[in-house]
Amino acid sequence: MSKATLSDRFRKVDVDEYDENKFVDEEDGGENQGGPDEAEVDALLRQGNMNGALLAVLKNPPINTKNQNVKDRAAMLVVKVLSSFKSSDIEKAVASLDKASVDLLMKYIYRGFEKPSDNSSAVLLQWHEKVLPVGGVGSIVRVLTARKTV
């Protein structure tokens, strides 16, 4: 009895898109970033070279690319590598990373938390516990404030 007879399609318009002052991030050419090299990482894992696999998987992060598949593949690969570590080796591996890699690892850990699968959260929590003393809360702040992330 009180049905609006005029069209209400205007309610589905996202007005923020048309705001001329809308903040748009700068475009950084990210088309060449393919993410870490899967073949290389798999080879290192098969050889049992855990630390090497970790360093390899943290190379070439797909930060600037808009391709969601690349980002998903990279994230899965990282979780795979992190899961194949023994608990006692995690601390040494983290100690071998430099500052930028520690920040990047923290970003991947939180990305892994977003899409949990099987045992991944438990493993990621162990890594998080070991990365936190090295990176400090500052590394977590950088995960939260990063405009372009993995």
Place this chain on the structure above:
Amino acid sequence: MSYHSFLLEPISCHAWNKDQSQIALCPNNHEVHIYKKDGAKWTKVHELKEHNGQVTGIDWAPESNRIVTCGADRNAYVWTLKDGVWKPTLVILRINRAARCVRWAPRENKFAVGSGSRLISICYFEQENDWWVCKHIKKPIRSTILSLDWHPNNVLLAAGSCDFKCRVFSAYIKEVEEKPGPTPWGSKMPFGEMLFESGGGGGWVHSVCFSHSGNKLAWTSHDSTVSVAEGGKSATVSSLSSETLPLLCVTFITENSLVAAGHDCYPVLFVYDGAKGSLVFGGKLDVPKQSAQKGISARERFQNLDRRASEGQGSDKELSSLHKNSISQISVLDGGRAQCTRFCTTGMDGGMTIWDVKTLENSMKNLKIV
């Protein structure tokens, strides 16, 4: 190190007068209160009530003894002391969002106001019409200006903004000054010209500060980094990603050392090495924690077990720093930015602390202030 608790509310902003006998601060409301030092106590001597919104910035010009305040009501007032009473003069800023920060220029003939309208208002006094006029710097600012700092040459202005960049603009007003000479930041300085812009990404730039000579510019960002840029070498910006929570304010205390403070409630020292272009963490500046508690009685042990399921004493419950909440502003008291001997911090706990650099240097073993 003397800590004085003014209020229970946060101190939004503060400013000292020339001889540090009086401090003007905003107790998180629409007013500005001026307190005068009375031996060891502070007594309130003036209340400046004119703003309709929270006062977000105060600056006290040391030579001409004028106070400029800006607020969330989109206005700025210049206060002059007449017969022991502070009288306000409205400044038309022509902004449609709140004003966020205000700074007198070193020669006190103009001041700059940063606002949420994505522009900076440079205001100067026009003698013929007997009022304050402003000019805007708009391009290429894309978001709120959070902090401002003037270069010693009275023309260049550094602005930290929410669009993740720190910039240096020229605020040259030909009506009040002559053309400035060339500086490491550039030689052509028409009004509104941008002479430096930091890389994007990272976080909101909370605070900017020029060094005493004006050749170095430091800023802190919300992604827990501190950065220093040198004029002329615009390609090289040294940044340090810290392991602490974001820093909200920074100031130079010598040409190569900076003190910054923020959400971690204690000031931190950073040392910049110009030759290597590196910025390193110098140390945490704070009163050392009181001696550890003596032995714990059996009764306390069981009480702890009952309450916290652990026998130890929860030493993390209380902050060991002087400030009990985030520090939002830092200002140099004595010695200027070249050889600072004392600086002051105010924070969200309503307290103000005056830090003595010599005492800090002596008490912290590894501290080196270059």
